[in-house]
Amino acid sequence: MIRTSRTLSAVALTTVLALGAAACGGPATGTSDKAVELRMTVWTSDKDQLKLFDSIAAAYRADHPDIAKITFESLPFADYNATLTTQIAGGNAPDLAWMGDLSKDLIASDALVGLTDTFKATPDWKYDDLLDSVTAEFSRDGTLYAYPFSNSPYALYVNTDLLAKAGQKIDPAGLTWDKVAAAAATVHTKTGKAGLVIRDFDYKAWNTLATVWTGWGASAWSEDGKTCTFDSPEMQQAFTFLHDAAFKTGAMPGPGTTADFFAGDAAFTVAQVSRASLLTGSFDFGLYPLPAGPKGEYSVLGQAGMGVLASSKHRKQAAGFLAYLTDPENAAKLAQYFPPPRKSLLTGDKLAANNKVLKAAQLKDVVVDQLPGAVTLPNHTSPAEIARKGKTALDAMWHADADIPAVLKSVCAAIKPILAK
Amino acid sequence: MNGTRAAERAAAKSTAGSAAPSGTGGPAGPAVPARPSFWTTRRRDFLTGYLFILPQLVGVLVFVVLPVGMAVWYSLNDWNVLSGKQTFVGGDNYAALADDPQLPRVLLATVLFSGGVVVVNIALGLLIAILLNRKFRGATLFRTLFFSPVVVSVVAWTLVWGFLLQDNGGINGMLATVGIDGPNWLQEGDTAMVSVVISQVVRSVGVNMVLFLAALQGVPRELYEAARMDGANSRTVFTRITLPMISPTVLLTVIVTVVGALQSFAQIAVLTGGGPGLSTTVLVYYVFQQAFEFNNIGYGSTLALMLLSFVMLLTMLQWQLRRKWVFYED
Numbered sequence: 177m178i179r180t181s182r183t184l185s186a187v188a189l190t191t192v193l194a195l196g197a198a199a200c201g202g203p204a205t206g207t208s209d210k211a212v213e214l215r216m217t218v219w220t221s222d223k224d225q226l227k228l229f230d231s232i233a234a235a236y237r238a239d240h241p242d243i244a245k246i247t248f249e250s251l252p253f254a255d256y257n258a259t260l261t262t263q264i265a266g267g268n269a270p271d272l273a274w275m276g277d278l279s280k281d282l283i284a285s286d287a288l289v290g291l292t293d294t295f296k297a298t299p300d301w302k303y304d305d306l307l308d309s310v311t312a313e314f315s316r317d318g319t320l321y322a323y324p325f326s327n328s329p330y331a332l333y334v335n336t337d338l339l340a341k342a343g344q345k346i347d348p349a350g351l352t353w354d355k356v357a358a359a360a361a362t363v364h365t366k367t368g369k370a371g372l373v374i375r376d377f378d379y380k381a382w383n384t385l386a387t388v389w390t391g392w393g394a395s396a397w398s399e400d401g402k403t404c405t406f407d408s409p410e411m412q413q414a415f416t417f418l419h420d421a422a423f424k425t426g427a428m429p430g431p432g433t434t435a436d437f438f439a440g441d442a443a444f445t446v447a448q449v450s451r452a453s454l455l456t457g458s459f460d461f462g463l464y465p466l467p468a469g470p471k472g473e474y475s476v477l478g479q480a481g482m483g484v485l486a487s488s489k490h491r492k493q494a495a496g497f498l499a500y501l502t503d504p505e506n507a508a509k510l511a512q513y514f515p516p517p518r519k520s521l522l523t524g525d526k527l528a529a530n531n532k533v534l535k536a537a538q539l540k541d542v543v544v545d546q547l548p549g550a551v552t553l554p555n556h557t558s559p560a561e562i563a564r565k566g567k568t569a570l571d572a573m574w575h576a577d578a579d580i581p582a583v584l585k586s587v588c589a590a591i592k593p594i595l596a597k
Numbered sequence: 598m599n600g601t602r603a604a605e606r607a608a609a610k611s612t613a614g615s616a617a618p619s620g621t622g623g624p625a626g627p628a629v630p631a632r633p634s635f636w637t638t639r640r641r642d643f644l645t646g647y648l649f650i651l652p653q654l655v656g657v658l659v660f661v662v663l664p665v666g667m668a669v670w671y672s673l674n675d676w677n678v679l680s681g682k683q684t685f686v687g688g689d690n691y692a693a694l695a696d697d698p699q700l701p702r703v704l705l706a707t708v709l710f711s712g713g714v715v716v717v718n719i720a721l722g723l724l725i726a727i728l729l730n731r732k733f734r735g736a737t738l739f740r741t742l743f744f745s746p747v748v749v750s751v752v753a754w755t756l757v758w759g760f761l762l763q764d765n766g767g768i769n770g771m772l773a774t775v776g777i778d779g780p781n782w783l784q785e786g787d788t789a790m791v792s793v794v795i796s797q798v799v800r801s802v803g804v805n806m807v808l809f810l811a812a813l814q815g816v817p818r819e820l821y822e823a824a825r826m827d828g829a830n831s832r833t834v835f836t837r838i839t840l841p842m843i844s845p846t847v848l849l850t851v852i853v854t855v856v857g858a859l860q861s862f863a864q865i866a867v868l869t870g871g872g873p874g875l876s877t878t879v880l881v882y883y884v885f886q887q888a889f890e891f892n893n894i895g896y897g898s899t900l901a902l903m904l905l906s907f908v909m910l911l912t913m914l915q916w917q918l919r920r921k922w923v924f925y926e927d
Contacts, residue, residue, distance in 0.1 A: 257890075258889045258890055261678050261679065261889070261892055262889060264678055264679060264681075265676075265678040265894065281679055281892075282679055285677055285679035285680035286680055287679040287680055379784075380870065380872075430764065430781075431764070431781065431784045432763045432764030432765075432766075432781045432782070432783055432784045433763065433764045433765045434763060434765070487681065558891065560890040560891055560892075561890070561891040564886060564890065564891070567872070568871075568872065568874055568875055569874075571872050571873035571874045572874065574784065574873075
């Protein structure tokens with residue numbers, strides 16, 4: 177009996193190990209003779225955008241019979257990084273991927289294919305057409321690792337109907353944060369609606385506050401990313417402004433209170449230009465560059481890139497398709513949704529050609545004129561860990577009696593070890 | 598079964614007896630016993646049994662034993678997920694447990710959350726079961742109402758609670774109607790923990806209620822009648838009859854609720870994201886953060902093994918302690 181049970185156990189274990197080995201086996205080396213299938217992960221689920229990608233892919237496949245299929249896999253934005261890294265860890269990495277704040281980690285880990293040579297070798301791709309200020313974030317040692325397909329500056333959206341109801345008016349010339357905060361507080365007092373909402377911040381995603389603190393000349397860390405500057409006097413002043421707005425004047429809704437500008441619940445919001453698609457026409461709006469801070473005018477940019485993963489079994493084909501997807505002709509098509517990195521496309525008229533919501537003059541003011549000098553949101557390797565640990569420390573800020581300098585010091589204490597890695 | 602085996606033995610004996618050589622003309626030599634068949638009934642029974650449990654066995658091996666083994670291996674490595682480089686670091690990840698400044702607060706949050714959920718869930722489940730064990734109009738409706746949250750998706754349930762608990766949400770709105778300025782439930786450490794515990798308990802108390810209800814209905818009526826005749830009051834009846842009689846069910850619900858509380862993830866992830874600060878970051882959520890948000894698979898695996906150890910230790914402890922307080926009728 178014992179022998180039988182041992183034999184059966186051994187058979188079962190062998191079966192399991194064989195199945196496990198088959199499932200856990202690494203990627204096959206070399207390319208097979210079968211036609212190539214490419215997969216690209218994206219975080220958009222917008223039907224029109226996906227339709228555009230599919231149409232460009234179909235046109236590419238018509239000229240490249242070796243490519244049997246190109247799939248755009250839509251992943252939820254909130255879990256995008258975690259899903260992508262899990263796919264990579266599980267040996268199921270896509271061939272191409274969109275990337276935001278994960279780009280630094282991907283580049284530092286040699287997880288991306290260098291694209292400069294491919295782009296330069298593609299006829300009529302016009303590599304020099306790319307704006308330097310937008311390629312810096314995705315470059316290392318002179319090599320571009322991701323095409324910066326979306327460069328959306330942050331702007332100030334104004335619900336002019338709500339302002340009028342509160343007897344307020346905004347003059348875009350000489351607009352400052354103090355003026356915006358004053359008008360926002362008045363709107364809140366007089367209408368009960370929210371004043372200013374930093375979109376996506378929600379007292380959690382603190383890196384979006386760079387859209388404000390940059391006006392005070394503050395930054396989260398030094399340019400080389402090694403020194404925390406969260407406890408600087410400039411940052412203290414910027415957070416004093418934010419804290420007052422949330423807890424003293426009521427210019428900003430406090431933590432735990434939701435107000436959606438695009439649903440008409442707030443007078444102002446800071447959001448990317450690409451969010452204009454959320455405007456439904458239910459109220460009159462204004463769109464302006466970010467207000468000036470004590471240190472003057474500035475611009476902040478949110479970016480996304482497209483890259484080829486080094487773990488792809490079809491790197492060459494993937495890079496070839498990416499070169500096609502981003503050539504001047506297709507870049508112009510993508511520009512209707514995503515502010516492009518190409519100088520030749522960056523005019524108000526060209527951007528407005530396919531834009532149903534914004535006019536050429538608005539796009540010139542908030543995109544074309546802002547991009548060359550824009551800074552990006554704070555980006556670093558280990559972005560999730562920095563964001564989480566910074567948030568944990570910063571939670572102490574969101575109380576009426578917060579000790580602002582002490583909290584900012586605690587943020588530095590929390591993220592310093594990660595910056596030093 | 599025994600009859601079959603006896604018949605088999607008898608048949609084998611008979612076969613052996615008739616196996617003497619014949620037709621040789623010489624004197625009959627000593628009988629040579631026939632070689633018994635390998636496939637005895639006993640072996641066939643074993644094989645059948647193993648074949649029946651094989652699918653489950655494969656499942657346990659593939660989805661439990663193998664992952665735990667892999668977690669042990671990962672805990673001994675530093676794995677850069679993005680580059681795919683894995684470096685053996687021995688016990689470094691285990692040593693990191695002692696140096697993790699966040700871990701004490703995470704463990705405290707775990708104890709508070711699990712303790713709160715277990716105590717409130719068991720007490721409330723038992724109370725509701727006792728109340729609904731009586732005969733009154735609408736008892737079935739109330740049972741359905743209390744059980745219905747169990748079948749709701751945990752994420753959907755938690756999202757709704759998130760809206761109710763926000764500063765300008767439904768609960769504070771209701772409190773305002775009676776002149777109470779409610780707290781900012783999810784933004785303060787204490788109220789955030791209370792909020793996730795209540796949200797979890799309201800959703801899951803129906804399971805314990807049903808189990809307790811079944812146990813209560815199994816208590817023999819004559820015991821209550823005898824106690825009443827002896828003049829026992831309600832408290833004595835509950836502590837001397839009801840509680841001992843349903844103690845096996847209490848043991849089961851305690852074990853299941855403790856394990857469930859230690860595994861609660863979605864409530865924390867959706868409702869508070871572990872905040873404010875680390876006030877609601879329980880161990881299972883911390884495992885997720887380290888492994889899948891920060892890509893520290895090695896350290897995340899080490900934490901997961903620590904959680905597994907806690908669950909096993911607590912379950913074993915409760916199982917051993919059952920001798921002290923669980924009453925079995927037989």
